Amino acid sequence: MFVTHQASLFDVEPSGPTIGDLACAITRTQLSAGAWVDHAPGWVAGSEDLFSDLVHNVAWRSDRRPMYDRVVDVPRLLCFYDAADPLPNPLLAQARSLLSEHYANELGEPFTTAGLCLYRDGSDSVAWHGDTIGRSRTADTMVAIVSLGDARPLLLRPRAGGATLRFQLGHGDLLVMGGSCQRTWEHAVPKTNRAVGPRISVQFRPHDVR
Template sequence: MAAHAQGSLFDQTDEIRLGPLTGVRRTVLGDGAWIDLLPGWLGGADALHEELASGVPWRAERRRMYEREVAVPRLLAYYGERDGTPDTLPHPVLDEARDALSAHYTEELGEPFVTAGLCYYRDGRDGVAWHGDRTGRGSSEDTMVAILSVGAPRDLVLRPRHRHGSVVRRPFGHGDLIVMGGSCQRTWEHAVPKTARAVGARISVQFRPRGVR
């Protein structure tokens, strides 16, 4: 099931490790929304991609669209919590990342990151359409979603929900981190567009607080 990821010229270590979060840079989007960016937060990201691609119990899903069932164009995995304890993630560095993000944003977020959803984009035919994480509390409350990307870069595109304003486009992969905060899930939408370009595989790990999907 594993697909090939194009290696980064700047990630030449197999040691899988996190860097500090002190280099995070914030961009204010408007309407109370913002994003924090930290390129290359995870070292050894290409090695982690290979481990996740072969080791995670990926599942393919189908959904109903226009009166027929279609395949969801990516593979998925989800790690929630049991009896109030977050599930152990498929690599120790992801548990470390969840703890580090919770500690860094605790004052602003007011709660820890608990769940982790993984998406496996095998090539340019995989993607995700425009959406906001508005299932649960994200539909009515400011919250945060932190995304760690490993593997080949893919564009993450953000636009205002009512489409009056500039579109933000950033390539993410090779250990890059983006945190979408404030009203971002309610007032903005994001997508990973499909592409006809030759692109390698990418895995994104989305850390969320309890009750946000």
Template sequence: MSLVVQPSLFGTSGQPGLAGLGDAVERRELSDGAWIDLRPGFITAADDLFDALAGSVPWHEERMRMYDSTVRVPRLLARYRQGESLPHPVLGEARSALNAHYADEAGGPFVTAGLCLYRDGNDSVAWHGDRIARESPADTMVAILSLGAVRPFALRPKSGGPGLRLQIGHGDLLVMGGSCQRTWLHAIPKTARCLGARISVQFRPQWGNDLGGRTAEVPRA
């Protein structure tokens, strides 16, 4: 698989690791009890982590049912269920750090990981709230690590009104919490200005990834 990778401007090669959370995490309160947290530069030496995941993860293409037809999911996917080994030790360290930081928040702990590879600006994900919002009234959290090209991350309230369009960069962390999956939608829109590939790693609680033969949730965001 050949990918165009935007060179890092910040010298992030080396042994991948983590920066701290704590006071470096910025919370933005949204409407209807939703919130997002941002931690720029959570992954250090992000270039090498991107390269390792791009080359070692068993990426695959999936199809999904939409109305009366079956369509190609416009990104490559991989899933790691609870108890499965993650494809890089830094991802396990990141999940442990997130669980420690968010131990007092509703909706955790994070136990599964879904990975998405956006090969270029034509790969995308449509407006959605994650699956638990359709099955339970409970609040939950989704933590997203972004690696590679900067892509717009769009959010809008289901009730209408102004939304957000964030620029999530190489090594950045975004956490959606509170009622965000029930009361807001998010998307990665197509773009003609993308300069390379992007990988997102989504950590989630256990929400039905062991589905007894049913189709699992397609990793998103």
């Protein structure tokens, strides 16, 4: 299905994966136009076990989307869990609950859905975009991303133009985009010619945000 994944010796815990303390782990970067990004490297410790479980047990599917005058393959595998759907691993439910608790005062509601993407190798990617389907088109919201497997760069740039930010995400890292970020900034995971292994992105969102 993808390039063989080489497990990181620094991301294996004998007792299994554990989730860290958000209050101690997060660093916030204030962006323009009321947007911000929180970053917590290695939030999920020992994430290799979680990564392996999701690779083998999630019902991954390919998708096709219209682009200009043709229909093309989406360059990654997908799986979406709505609010009522059981998540494929209890650690994801724990992560969603902890994120909802930590951001309760700012977000004002819980994270409810989980979208999973599997980037099989460097040819899989996601183009520049904001998550603006639903309420996030007009209102501030949050998207929390947990990255598992090999690290890939997630890039952010202001829609109005300006410098691009780069976060190298994998091995249990957490990135939370908040405020106006989905409307006023864009993010992407670009293709690469380097020999990279697979990465899973888990995106937690509130109701009616895609």
